[in-house]
Amino acid sequence: MAAVTLPDPRTAWYAAEWIIRIGALAAVPLRRSPAATASWLLLIFFLPVPGLVLFLMIGRPHFPEWRQQRWKALHPYFADIAARIEADAPPGECSEIGGFAHRLGRLPACGGNMVELIDDYDGMIDRLVGDIDGAAERVDILVYIFANDMVGRRIAAALGRARTRGVAVRVMFDPVGSHHWRRGTLKLLRGIDVDVREALPVRWLWRRTRSDMRNHRKLFAIDGRVGYAGSQNLVTKDFRPGVVNRELVARVTGPAVASLMAVVAGDWSLETEDEPAAVTIPDAVGHARVQLLPSGADYPLEGFETLLVWQLHRACDRVVLVTPYFIPDEAVLAAMRSAAARGVTVDLIVSAVVDQHIVHLAQCSYYDALLSAGIRIHLFRDFLLHAKNVSVDSRLGIVGSSNVDLRSFQLNEEASLLLYDSDAIGALERIQEAYLDGSDCVDLMTWRARPKVRRLIENIARIMSPLL
Incomplete structure (x- = not known):
């Protein structure tokens, strides 16, 4: 019986590297910008095996099929809220911008709002705590970083006071953005009976998700009548040694808060499979015309x-x-x-x-x-x-x-x-x-x-x- 000759390991490795390189030429350019394509091909051509592993981990800029199906199921929800905003709120921006942004983000412009821009970091926390302390029905928080530091504990204390009044409180934070504080924040919020979830939790096996596709939104809503949108997280402004953050946040009241609530409720539903919360269109309180534009991998365009x-x-x-x-x-x-x-x-x-x-x-x-x-x-x-x-x-x-x-x-x-x-x-x-x-x-x-x-x-x- 003739002996089986095994291929030389070095030859097999060399052949595998070229198979990876040639395969990358077909797979990498799909649905990517020329710059991203060039970077990935350069990495894979120089380091085929590590490059392939990294590409499989973070190289495909789309959510898994199960999440895409959940997102499609939410389309009627957003369409209903958009229709009710257009029907019940004062007219918004009728120019090309408003219409185009509506098609991009599924939410319309509307008038009848009041907008306050807050670029005082500590002042914004003061306003948010005050609004939470005035909440009568519900508080919803969607944020990239929720720390269990001095600022996070102050927000949590206000949320705890709201819970004792019977206010429904839901918090969702990003586990990668909040990774330094994640366990402490979960313990803190669960200890005061807050319904807390993680946005885009990282999983490697069942319903696998990517660690680099993050929920970077900072949206806060109180009683469906007050909303915050901007760049500020719930963490001390100097949480990085030697670095002090300066932020800008818009505090909004009026019909546009319904759009903000819809985005928060949609993100909650994507993670929990709960029915998205009902949204009431607030009454007009001013004359500002605004529009919320959500964006991300869920949407067909950037x-x-x-x-x-x-x-x-x-x-x-x-x-x-x-x-x-x-x-x-x-x-x-x-x-x-x-x-x-x-x-x-x-x-x-x-x-x-x-x-x-x-x-x-x-x-x-x-x-x-x-x-x-x-x-x-x-x-x-x-x-x-x-x-x-x-x-x-x-x-x-x-x-x-x-x-x-x-x-x-x-x-x-x-x-x-x-x-x-x-x-x-x-x-x-x-x-x-x-x-x-x-x-x-x-x-x-x-x-x-x-x-x-x-x-x-x-x-x-x-x-x-x-x-x-």
Whole structure:
């Protein structure tokens, strides 16, 4: 009987690596941007086996089939709420923006609201605690970080007081964003009889989910009549040593709170399979026209990015873009350069204080091209400017949770509040002017004088930026 000759292990490994490389050419480009495709192919070609493992873990920017089916089952729920907002609330923005945002996020613009912009970190916590203490029926919290630190315990104490009054309280937080405090927060909230769940819990076996696709929204609703949307988490402002956060949050009353409630109830239903909570359309209390634009992998288009690119191309006078993390794709870069070429003043405000160093290096690699195109870059001093907001030609304001980066565009669940009336937009522009007063402008010649080693490191980080 002839002996069976086993293939040489080195030859088998070599062949497997080339099978992975060739297979990647067919699989990786599907439903990905050119930048993301190039980064994944580069990683897999240099490190086939580790690259394949990483790609299988985080390389597919969509939710599993079971969650997609749950999302489709919620479509009638959102359609009903949208129809009732349009029927019961004062008319919203009838321009192209409102209609387009409605198609992107399934929720309409509406009038009859009051909007207060809060850029005082501790003041926002004070207002939220006060609203919780005034709650009579229900409190709903959806947040990326809920810590069991001083701020988290203060919020929990208010939630506990609400429970003793018989108020229904539901809290959902992201377990990855809150991983430092996760166990303590669960224990804290369960100890006061709060119904608490984790958004997009990470599972590796049954109903497997990805660890990098996160619920990054920060939405709070009290009695269905008061809502908060913005960038602020429920954690102390200096939870990172040496870094103090500065945020921006919109406190809203009026019919638009129904949209906020719908998003929170939908996210709760996706995780629990409970029937989504009924939503009542609040009465008109003011004259502000606003619209909530949810975005994320559940939606067919990158809602915030799609709207931003369109408005950059439509801008005539001035755009102010505020974000802590700026890793754009080619569509955003082209729209910014096009606006500047048309004579539009484009101000990009980012933070001089750094909390994520690799992201910061990738971000810096874009500065030369932006400055050369005439875009002004401002580095905000002293604080980590974690606020995310945009103003366009004094006709549109955006306050929300979405950064100008590929993660917020494609992977994270986000929520942006669109402001259409002049008072609210004017308030946002005054806050942005304060940012500019607290910033240093980047000079192109000075920037180009930075060390060549620094440039090399920035470019390496940029190559990997679609994976960050």
